[in-house]
Amino acid sequence: MTEIGIGILGGGYMGKAHSVAMASVGAVFNTALRPRLEMICASSQESAERYRAAYGFARATDDWRVLVADPKVQAIVIATPQSTHREIVEAAFAAGKPVLCEKPMGADLADAEAMVAAAETTGTANMVAYNYIRTPASQYARRLISDGIIGDVTAFRGEHTEDFMADPKAPATWRTTGMANGTMGDLAPHMINAALALVGPIESLIAEVETVHKDRPGGIVTNDDHAQIMCRFANGVMGQMFFSRIATGRKMGYAYEITGTKGAIKFDQEDQNAIWLYKMSDAEAERGFRKILTGPAHPDYEPFCQGPGHGTGYQDQIIIEARDFLHAIHSGDPVWPTFRDGLEVARIVHTALASAETRSWHSLSKG
Amino acid sequence: MTEIGIGILGGGYMGKAHSVAMASVGAVFNTALRPRLEMICASSQESAERYRAAYGFARATDDWRVLVADPKVQAIVIATPQSTHREIVEAAFAAGKPVLCEKPMGADLADAEAMVAAAETTGTANMVAYNYIRTPASQYARRLISDGIIGDVTAFRGEHTEDFMADPKAPATWRTTGMANGTMGDLAPHMINAALALVGPIESLIAEVETVHKDRPGGIVTNDDHAQIMCRFANGVMGQMFFSRIATGRKMGYAYEITGTKGAIKFDQEDQNAIWLYKMSDAEAERGFRKILTGPAHPDYEPFCQGPGHGTGYQDQIIIEARDFLHAIHSGDPVWPTFRDGLEVARIVHTALASAETRSWHSLSKG
Amino acid sequence: MTEIGIGILGGGYMGKAHSVAMASVGAVFNTALRPRLEMICASSQESAERYRAAYGFARATDDWRVLVADPKVQAIVIATPQSTHREIVEAAFAAGKPVLCEKPMGADLADAEAMVAAAETTGTANMVAYNYIRTPASQYARRLISDGIIGDVTAFRGEHTEDFMADPKAPATWRTTGMANGTMGDLAPHMINAALALVGPIESLIAEVETVHKDRPGGIVTNDDHAQIMCRFANGVMGQMFFSRIATGRKMGYAYEITGTKGAIKFDQEDQNAIWLYKMSDAEAERGFRKILTGPAHPDYEPFCQGPGHGTGYQDQIIIEARDFLHAIHSGDPVWPTFRDGLEVARIVHTALASAETRSWHSLSKG
């Protein structure tokens, strides 16, 4: 057991989640590396100090460069706005420090490419924080497919839908300007990442975006509320995706349905402890989607609880992610999704936005 | 109470459903016109006689012209293969007889246009048999939208998915040749009709089709297993639809989700006696999709049963349809969907297939 | 194919359901005996005539003796209040006519015993109308158990819950006086009948009843709103049942859960086209309750529709029941549940009410 000093940039929503994860991951997974909450950085000294005290860090700063340079900070988690990612990442890798970076990787494709270049030049551990695909259920979905339980996949439908902006009177904020903060830029990446993990590379796509509420209190909205994609995967699978931040009634609509030649899978993050499996090999009268409750028979469940059906939650995904990041550091092996994997998501978002402008199919193939 | 002699063409799946509906619609709805099962027509005299005896018709024939011409046959229901619809319809209208025609209207757009011309020249009652939209739940969905309960619709997702061809070893049949019998031609019309009823006219679309199992025992497959559409409605709503006959695990996946500015609706025909409604006007802590069980408070339910939640089924939709057809005849008023309404669906299917070939957005606007 | 003249007593809720069933059963099931709607009886000549016209009967009467005696009435369906059942049944059997009698059999145990005696003396077809157990799903549940798919049953939980009296301001009516019309007397028999069919004879029980709303507009309530039973079946299975007419939110809460040594079954009539099956023989990670949609692979489904998941409804149960009654008449074989089977339900209700008074376990064994 070796201690490792953790520095976290950003103390809000995700900064807290990562802080809690680092505080508990050792006890949950009995990790070889044991996080020590060394330093937290926030936009002002006052807020940084408040986060430090709340989450239990040793020190606080309002200067990310201080955190990155600090010798007791041995690994870095980035939970700041995406426009800041690139600069921090480049400095961190220059300092030889491993980085777990929140999604999406940067403000645009150029950022993502630069971040991959920085990561691969340095060769230190690098990972993008796509947490939802790490639930026991979604990990199990990946296994079901790779084990051939549902045969060859023939169709994929995915969505990431929430309704936090459904109220037309919700005010304009940083979220409502800049394509990186819109639905395609900010929500879609989670499900695109899932699609890649579950089905494989996407070969071509056509997309649309729509700003339903163009005028909000406090300003004009310049990015998209709804977004949709039709696509083809490299293996010929037909795909359909929908994303929205105004999907009234949906709170965590990270959901997919995967049709195979021998079976099918359905999943909805709003009931994250269940996954539905249909098998054509069942006797005809007994065929039906099985509502499987996750348990010790499924990936990464048992460390949280020995009882099936007892359930894991949002925070537990971040703990699994922390375990994977620590493992990447300790083992020296890349852990999916690396920055290069994250770049693929960024390329797809970039292409989807381009497609929405030209209203035509675009290829993802690399020249 | 006046008797009306019914002639039904086709005695298989749908022919039986219409026969049972005509036998019971009077007792269920206390209709002004009372059907008398006068004559049934099938492809051979032997099968026609078998259907006659089974369903309780007075007479049987293997010649559709005999049925159409018979003076005691006062209204006609067409449940034969769609390539035969046009010829029969033209003869029926020429004889001045009302027609309820199974969907889709004909083998192609030209058929549908000719059928509308025939119907409108004659002016007798004409209706296309889109049964699923007639459930109490889907009628109620239409009412919720027109009453503004969910505000302005902003997004629509629909599917019509079944798995009757999911087994790659299911043999090639008439269903596996001809685009009219493929997924876009045969299954999609139900959901396209629903989309039009729920959201309004479609302005433009882009589509794709895919034959997953190209080689089946007994022959080569020449039409589509999967089909998908992205579209825009005339009111600007973003739409997405998926259709499949190989959607493993789906049996009657006629399902839609409608997002509005004040609420949302979800429906799945596999649980046809429930409709889910979300209202933003509920107190925040009490907001959730309500699983509403249909009952006497919903359209066309009470004639089947006074108890809510007791449920209607597939056959009951056909009975509602029969009631509507009888009403159209008796009142002289057109009843939705008329042949002209059905033509709009045919135009969309036609355009979708064209779009799938050019891989580009197509407009539905009439030149 | 032979015609049979049907006389129905009662034209309200259940009288209509039986009328519609008799109008359509021939076409649905291609029955050997074909019902002819001969005569309907109601409490006044005016209402009888109205029902006659609405449902399509040949003749109407307000005198049940006229109907029973009419030579063209060859089979009788009783859908009048339960206090009238015995007298009618005795006359019908005396006239040698087969009887389908609505549940519960009579006003009390003595009635039920007399009715069985009359039936067995005459030897004509006799059947009690427990419709809910006749859905494809519940018939399939019976088959799953008898085929040993869930092993030995070890526990049973059932309920029949509705909320038609949940509003304290719902007025006092005939339903609110007389134990035969209370929850244990009127609603419980459906689920008790199901318990007997699914698990077998009940050996002992203890029960409770409760009148929650004792004072309603228009009068004092003298029977029970809630009722509950703990029981032991003859095979040692532990049982628990709950019944209510004020179960707020429940519309057709005819539901059961059956635990076996190798699996389990769950069913809820509010989603009557699905039955849930769990099998311990599935691989551990793949174990879950399967939501099986009924279809042609399940009992009595295909005559209604060839497509699985398309669904049957309340009225279809009554049609299945009519088919069974016609079969009993035609074949001369008793069809479950006969009057004797119905008597067993009456004994259990009688014993439960006695147990509720003494607040002690009662045995059902026959002296």
Add this chain to the structure above:
Amino acid sequence: MTEIGIGILGGGYMGKAHSVAMASVGAVFNTALRPRLEMICASSQESAERYRAAYGFARATDDWRVLVADPKVQAIVIATPQSTHREIVEAAFAAGKPVLCEKPMGADLADAEAMVAAAETTGTANMVAYNYIRTPASQYARRLISDGIIGDVTAFRGEHTEDFMADPKAPATWRTTGMANGTMGDLAPHMINAALALVGPIESLIAEVETVHKDRPGGIVTNDDHAQIMCRFANGVMGQMFFSRIATGRKMGYAYEITGTKGAIKFDQEDQNAIWLYKMSDAEAERGFRKILTGPAHPDYEPFCQGPGHGTGYQDQIIIEARDFLHAIHSGDPVWPTFRDGLEVARIVHTALASAETRSWHSLSKG
């Protein structure tokens, strides 16, 4: 912020859960007292050392007296077998240390009474670890009832069902001997505690227990697999409960349905992030059970995540529990359920087992 040294007895299933909770509760809830994992005790020095290293404690011991006496251990969590609770608790209170004790309190009623006496003599913080009632959903259920949202409660049904012993070949262990380890002794307390919290005191009950699998590999089973209760609450509410460790297919079947005069609530721990609410005040056509996903609008959710529907899990309940225990220590105020509250559960279990022997109703009223 003040550190508090935590000593945990037992390192298995629950010992780990409490260790993780103490490691993360500070960061999640920004607690005034900050736990320091001071010492863990297990049955051997070797296992204690293993737990220490895994969970991150400073020290390990195999002697509970050492832990209780250690001056740096300022608060104690007991997660050892229930037969050991009393002795440890008495020593801890004698040393003036606050105790969070796993349920059930002791091996029998006498133990529970002695533990209450010890707690109340000392006056230090004392709490029983009923975690399931602490989910945001169940806390919200309590609030809905106390706020009168569903009116007066009229019926309660609860269950705690799992299937960890459903396989007849699962071997005999300590769990299969001693009534304290059977279903009524070990599983029922969770749901009995919930019933008391949701509905209020129980006045009388009748119970049954059953050992279905009496002979397991390795020994004879001397306690119950299934158990059931019918009861009356002091407010007249009719209650029904079922408990099982062989409820095939059920993994965490902690579920309840609460009927009120104005609405109803349904909850099932297997979908712990949803609670179902029905309100009679909704317009009739819009009435249905709302599936409410927990979120920041519900108790104790937001500290885990700002997004509704993102979900909490099993471990999060233990963290809430830890927060409550720390609050009890810090504030000096009793936090429900105290040892005295836990004693009431023990009295009910004791009475239920007595009732099962006499097969008669027993009163819970205190002489």
